Amino acid sequence: MKKTGKAILSLMLTLIMLVGMFPSLPIAVKAEEVQCYRIQVVDLKYSDKMTLVQSTTLPYSTTARAILELQNYFSSDANSVRDEGGDDILTISGTNITINSYGQKTISITFGATTRSFQIIVERLINSTVTEYTGAYDGQAHGVSVNVTVPSNGATVKYGTTSGTYNLTSSPTYTNAGTYTVYYQITATDYVTKTGTAKVTINKKNPEYTVPSGLTATYGQTLANVALPLASNGSWSWDDSSTSVGNVGTKTFKATFTPTDTVNYNTVSNVDVTVTVGKANPAYTVPTGLTATYGDTLSSVALPSGWSWANSTQSVGNAGTNTFKATFTPTDTVNYNTVS
Secondary structure (H helix, E strand, C coil): CHHHHHHHHHHHHHHHHHHHHCCCCCCCCCCCCCCEEEEEEEECCCCEEEEEEEEECCCEEEEHHHHHHHCCCCCCCEEEEEEEEECCCEEEECCEEEECCCEEEEEEEEECCEEEEEEEEEEEECEEEEECEEEECCCCCECCEEEEEECCCCCEEEEECECCECCECCCCCECCCEEEEEEEEEECCCEECEEEEEEEEEECECCCCCCCCCEEEECCCEHHHCCCCEECCEEEEECCCCCECCCCEEEEEEEEEEECCCCCECCEEEEEEEEEEECECCCCCCCCCCCCCCCCEHHHCCCCCCEEECCCCCECCCCCCCCCCEEECCCCCCCECCEC
């Protein structure tokens, strides 16, 4: 038991000494908080910053040759890599580099007779999901939601209605139909600030309406002569009011319902509306200049085409001017009334 206790004590002292010797050793990432990283390389001679890899996990292995190729130095392979100071974020083995944590590190790469200095920048990236909204107009306000998955806590989400301005603590909401862009920004300590956009799409809705009924017209008219009823939430119009109503009978024509609220409701076209077409009175000229002889009947008095006496056996009466009933029968009795 004493030996075991001494061994444990010795191990603890060794760990304490190691921590004291290497106070800046990278802290291991929690298993429940898997990180994604962006690794960038800066050529310290020209200050050119290039992304070596985006959204990777650590540890990440690369080679000095890969960094040189990123800078288009193809003259020769790297001979050696030297640590020039900075955060303890990587380990070097020959010309192989293993990045273990986030931070900044300067290294020197020798290739051929040339030595160049590069800065390795490793940044933690925020992971998030965005829920957009798409639906039909319902009179309710709708927005988007941003859920931050990494880091698991401590992130701040702000929203805006224009790019670059994030002055709202919750998503802006919209009620009327349309497509709206919501801008968002996510910040967290030691993480790269993340920005993005999300859409709120509110589609127009079909209005409620009652198809007009009981409409009548007269042969020879156009739809412009047929009044459509008013509606509390909109108005009706014929798709082509110059269209003839056609022959006598029941006919169907196309009409459009335009809602009062055209922002949120669709205009509905090509609606079948029934019109009952009735006969028209024909145009005619009353016969004149007719003569008869006392003692005749009306059958002796010839009428113009289309006309007939109501009672042809009736006497023309005494000498003088007399008036009698006659009937005009149009040629087209389907669409015109007989006038008696």
